[in-house]
Amino acid sequence: MQDYSFMTTEEIFLLQDALKKNKRQITKFMLIGLTLVLIAAFVPQLFLKSRLTQEEVDQSLFSYKNAWFWTWLLTFVLVLIFALIKVTDVRYYTIKKDLTTLQKGQIQVPLETVYQGNNDMQTSFIVKKEGLKKKQRLFYWMRGRLNDFRAGQEVEIVYGRHSRVILSISKV
Template structure:
């Protein structure tokens, strides 16, 4: 692995594009959280107030007047959003840090695994280096022709490990 060097203007635009895609994913997850909140906050209220008298409904744990209902609901929605972020491996904050630091590195290593995720919009590559396995991210869709066991040379952003360029050796 070489020392970190500065990112060129073209590479900066590639990282900005990756940041834009990650931001769209975060917005989508926020909208999912809002929709879940709306549904989960509305359905119990309708059921409570149509099947019980007003006093019993107001005293229920599922009443909108109960503080614990809102704490539980917001905790659930926040956990849902963060689990979606973790499952889809959003790199938003690391890419923002890369756009501030503007550092990249180059390394040569054999690929341990190659897999595509996020509806074929991202390829993840695991490289074995110095008895460590690290995951690197190709954010420009499916990367065809690369298989486990091949030796590659990649240039990547320092913090997010987003691959800027990749070449077979």
């Protein structure tokens, strides 16, 4: 069983900073989705209006008046936004949960894999430990690139209980 303790004020500020970064990522993805909606809504209309009559345009699948057009367009954009969030490891809701419960965990494990993500703004660590529920767990360092850690090194990780955002990491 994992032991959890309460976070210090400094650790709370670190999580709040990670939350701000995640909020920026989500906002960026929403703007990408909005841009795609605008492009997908207007470009076909311009193309159709130059080639067809207004009556034919109104009956087209790409017409503003067609409910299926809006259904597939909004579905596509929502799926795209959630796919971007999943691919980039946005931890917004779990960080908020950590800031509510204020609990942190601490483990001492060997690193299995270390990799950079989100344009080198995040370092992710995969650890393997028999005592954990899952054999492998993924932990996130949200404050940039960490080059000092390699696979196989024994480390001590202090992390947010739900988000697994690393509050501090040190070699043992």
